Amino acid sequence: MTEADTVPGGRAAVSLGAVVLAVWMAAAAASAQEGAAPPDTGRSAIAAAAGGGERWSLARCVATALERNVDARSAHARTVQARGGALGAWGGVLPTISAGLVYGYQIPDKQSSVFFVDSLAFLTKRRQQEGASAGVEANLLSLPSWSEKRRQDHLRAGAVESEAEARNGVVYAVKQQYFELLKSERLAEVSRESERLARDEEARAEALFQVGTVARGDVLKARARRAQTQLDRIRAENQVEIQRSRLKQVLGLKPETALEIEGLLDETIAVPDSASAVERALKERPELGRAGAAERAARAGLFGARAARLPQISGALSVDRTKYTNRLEQLGVAEFDDTHYATVWQGQVRLSLPIFDGFALEGGMKSAKGALLEAEAQRRQRELDVAVEVQQAWLSLREAVERIGVAKEGLASAEEDYKFSKGRYDLGAGTILDLLNAEVSLAQAKQSYVESLADAHVAEAALERAVGERRY
Secondary structure: OOOHHHOOOOHHHOOHHHHHHHHHHHHHHHHHHHHOOOHHHOHHHHHHHHOOOOEEOHHHHHHHHHHHOHHHHHHHHHHHHHHHHHHHHHHHOOOEEEEEEEEEEEOOOHHHHEEEEOOEEEEEEEEEEEEEEEEEEEEEEOHHHHHHHHHHHHHHHHHHHHHHHHHHHHHHHHHHHHHHHHHHHHHHHHHHHHHHHHHHHHHHHHHHHHOOOOOHHHHHHHHHHHHHHHHHHHHHHHHHHHHHHHHHHHHOOOOOOOOEEOOOOOOOOOOOOHHHHHHHHHHHOHHHHHHHHHHHHHHHHHHHHHHOOOOEEEEEEEEEEEEEEEEEEEOOOOEEEEEEEEEEEEEEEEEEOOOOOOOHHHHHHHHHHHHHHHHHHHHHHHHHHHHHHHHHHHHHHHHHHHHHHHHHHHHHHHHHHHHHHHHHHHOOOOOHHHHHHHHHHHHHHHHHHHHHHHHHHHHHHHHHHHHOOOOO
């Protein structure tokens, strides 16, 4: 005995009027069931939970992250430090100018303050000294100082490239998380739509069962499908909030900040030529610019270490102008001030040549040579890594774009299959399993289409970062 035989009268004996009545009752029940759905199943509930407010565009998210993200701020701090090092390296090249003022006041004791001039006795009551001095020192010939200046300049250029690489990385992280949130929102919409369809099918099965058209098993299957879609909707909406909080973290926003994004998942994504993408990356990637700057800095360091064995010439020039004032007392006569000036000029040229310093110079040269070899190896390896990274990013973008077309075709077929299965079930020619399978296939096709669109945008951002042609 089949399941249909357990229904009073059998499905084959149902009149056309009973079928029409059942369909009408199913439509009415579906409307009532949809109106009685929980209020949090709509998109407005998600927006209300997120705080509402002005929607954030992708450009605004990028600008906010570049200003507030800790990685971008740390990279900028390292650039400022490198600029300070390059500025301080001028100290070994430019002259050093110094100036000073001196004031002295002395009251001598009686034994040391009495002196005689032509049998006349004088007493020194106090001594004052006021002086001003200025001096200039400079390295007239110091190749290590010039090499250090060049090395610091290369390190500064490398820090600038590192900051650009870090900012590009932050932009990629923002775009990746932005499209992840957008994908989760679209998948939540798909889950809510699937739940509405499942509620419609449950209500229709209930109505048909009431008029004796379908068996109790159809109602139970439809009810199980509705419960599953409800669970999927809950998980999808929770995933939206998880992705939203992650985007806030990337942007450097507080958790309580309202964040609603805007944007559409566009299908028009261009796939560039792979060879030209690799070529542009080898020329424009900031990471390679940083590696090249580090190699040049190491080369300058090696030159400076070798130049330390050469003679160095330095010079100094100073002038000292002093005013001396002595308060004298001629014993038994009167007091008067004795004032005179003294000016001293001093110049010096120094030639230094290291002869033996305990192998410090040899050790410094070997260390500098090792640093240069390491920098060269890292630069060559980074070139290979960038080429492979660009190729992989290009392949991922091509795959994602191809998946869009396939997913779109599958979605059209799934929609047509669902309509066909729904019509057969309404007419009693199909089973509930065929209808539910078609509904599941439709939900999966919608999810695949949304995921392919979002993945394509993320892959496009990844290729942009790998090429490094655009700097933020």
